[in-house]
Amino acid sequence: MRDVVPTNGDAESPEDEVSDDESSGSSEDDSEEEMDEDTGEDDVNVPALGDEEVKVEFEAFPPSDQDQQGLVQLLVRLFHKESVNVLQLVDEVISHNYIGSVLKATSGDPTDSDTDDDNDDTVYGITSVVNISNISTSTPSGKNSSSDSFKSDIRKYLKKFCDQPELTSILDNPANCVGLLLTERFVNIPPLLAPPMLKCLNKEVDTAVRKNMPYKFTHYLLISKSVCEVPPNKQSPDTNSLPPALDFLNAEDQVFQQHSDVVLSYPVPNSDDLVSGNWGKKDASLKQYRTVLVMTADKYKKAVNSIAQIFNVSNMYNPATMQS
DSSP: OOOEEEEEOOOBOOSSOOOHHHHHHOOOOOOOOOOOOTTOOOOOOOBOGGGOBOEEEEEEEOOOGGGHHHHHHHHHHHHTTSSOOHHHHHHHHHHTTTSOEEEEEEOOOTTOTTHHHHSOOOOOEEEEEEEOSOOOOOSTTSSOOGGGHHHHHHHHHHHHHOOOHHHHHHHTOTTOOEEEEEEEEOBTSOGGGHHHHHHHHHHHHHHHHHTTOSOOOSEEEEEEEEEEEEOTTOOOOOTTSOOSOOEESSTTHHHHHHTOSEEEEEEOTTOOOEEOTTOOTTOOEEEEEEEEEEEEHHHHHHHHHHHHHHSSTTTTTOTTTOOO
């Protein structure tokens, strides 16, 4: 169990349920490093519908087998029905559970004998990193090992939508070690949770590197959910064109973008528009995009430090630093 991360928030579930067919087809020592406790956060009041406040206390845990379906539901939307074996990606995360954390809601009362029964096993978020450079070719036929096929799937996916020399030169260079950064969470969970989970991840990666595990990354690659607002009574932008600016569903991804050497965006094909969060009759639609961000390991660590400075209790609702 990682350290408790207390907050109040509206934990809104992902867009749609994922069927078993979609999730399966779209597809050593534990590092007990604790999350930093230097954020000093108190309870955060997040307004909910009808002027209500939803008080939720979250706790971070190592990924486990019981989290498999919840993780698939979170991660499958990154690739939106493309031919990526998300189930295998999730199994990789779970089998290397000394790296990364899953976010769950807890009762928050350690004296309550029924705490375990009251805890919610829903996976509200994941912060982890997966090595997508080391692809095994140990099978007799010379083809990729079945356990590594998701890595080839991800590379094919990136080539399909981001076939640009600035990206392929990094992915195809055998001297590079690229980590796929996973930072998915339910919408409306505040970015206040991002700094402690990222710092915990960095400690775990450092521990793994000291043990000569394959986590000495030269680059980090993040596939971020991004959107473009479509005003009421207006048509959605041409699927083959990009708007002048995109907003990120995870606000901290804006900071990652500022530290990235490669920034490539593309519209999500055959996707429905999202709806902005005010739930009014004149709410704008949000055209879905994905933005691939690649940064060196040094710039990634600088980005995490910047995220920790920006997303804290004192300014997390400051319009200058937060996205609506």
